[in-house]
Amino acid sequence: MKIFRIGAAAGLLLAAALAAQTPAERIVVIDPGHGGLETGAKGRFGNLEKDITLAISLKLKALIEKEMGFEVVLTRDRDVDVPMETRSAIANNNKAALFISIHANGAVQKKAAGSETFFLSLNATDEETRRLAYLENNSTELQSRIDPSTDNDLMMILWDMAQNAYIKQSSRLAEFVQGELDAMLGTRNRGIKQAPFKVLTGVACPAILVEAAFISNPDEEQKLASDAFQTKVAEAVYRGLVRYLRTGE
Numbered sequence: 001m002k003i004f005r006i007g008a009a010a011g012l013l014l015a016a017a018l019a020a021q022t023p024a025e026r027i028v029v030i031d032p033g034h035g036g037l038e039t040g041a042k043g044r045f046g047n048l049e050k051d052i053t054l055a056i057s058l059k060l061k062a063l064i065e066k067e068m069g070f071e072v073v074l075t076r077d078r079d080v081d082v083p084m085e086t087r088s089a090i091a092n093n094n095k096a097a098l099f100i101s102i103h104a105n106g107a108v109q110k111k112a113a114g115s116e117t118f119f120l121s122l123n124a125t126d127e128e129t130r131r132l133a134y135l136e137n138n139s140t141e142l143q144s145r146i147d148p149s150t151d152n153d154l155m156m157i158l159w160d161m162a163q164n165a166y167i168k169q170s171s172r173l174a175e176f177v178q179g180e181l182d183a184m185l186g187t188r189n190r191g192i193k194q195a196p197f198k199v200l201t202g203v204a205c206p207a208i209l210v211e212a213a214f215i216s217n218p219d220e221e222q223k224l225a226s227d228a229f230q231t232k233v234a235e236a237v238y239r240g241l242v243r244y245l246r247t248g249e
């Protein structure tokens with residue numbers, strides 16, 4: 001594992017530094033997947049993942065702020081490119097209590113359907129999940145072309161450890177959110193999965209990635225593009241969040 005390259009002493013120091021951080025429990029960071037030139041997956045009717053993730057995220061922000069009084073910070077509030085590490089940096093700089101990344105799924109198979117919620121693991125649960133993580137991680141092509149310097153490499157290792165500390169809470173949050181998606185959307189429940197999503201690795205708080213439905217499936221694309229379905233997704237994520245907070249850390 002990469003972590004060993006920084007040595008045990010540095011690892012302990014980092015763990016201590018993370019433990020000393022007292023997150024402002026009232027800030028939730030919502031991450032609308034993709035944006036700008038990086039469109040994400042595209043549906044056959046021309047709908048783009050980046051637009052749907054933004055629409056759902058804006059609805060979710062409004063709900064959380066209105067109903068819970070939490071402050072919500074978006075990683076983007078319009079159609080712009082945001083590098084992966086900027087997304088997690090926004091969470092960490094704001095000392096976020098939770099990080100929720102919103103996506104719409106894409107598959108070669110037109111029939112693939114349903115919703116699923118991920119939390120971070122360096123190992124993907126199955127081949128299909130590995131493929132999805134690869135697609136999401138590499139959708140920012142410019143990003144993947146940046147040569148990591150030694151410093152960047154070290155940062156990535158530290159940030160991997162940052163998310164490792166929250167895996168238990170992240171999986172619990174994923175469970176509640178997926179449960180509500182299943183109850184509200186009437187789509188296939190694909191369950192909770194673990195995958196090495198880059199956008200989650202650097203986040204120093206419980207973090208999940210929601211794939212609301214398949215934009216590559218024509219039926220689900222039309223749902224995803226509709227205001228009613230977007231509202232349902234936002235409502236489901238919100239309810240999952242409430243249940244997570246109610247049952248404690």
Ligand SMILES: [Zn+2]
Pocket residue numbers: 033034040041049103104136
């Ligand atoms: Zn995506």
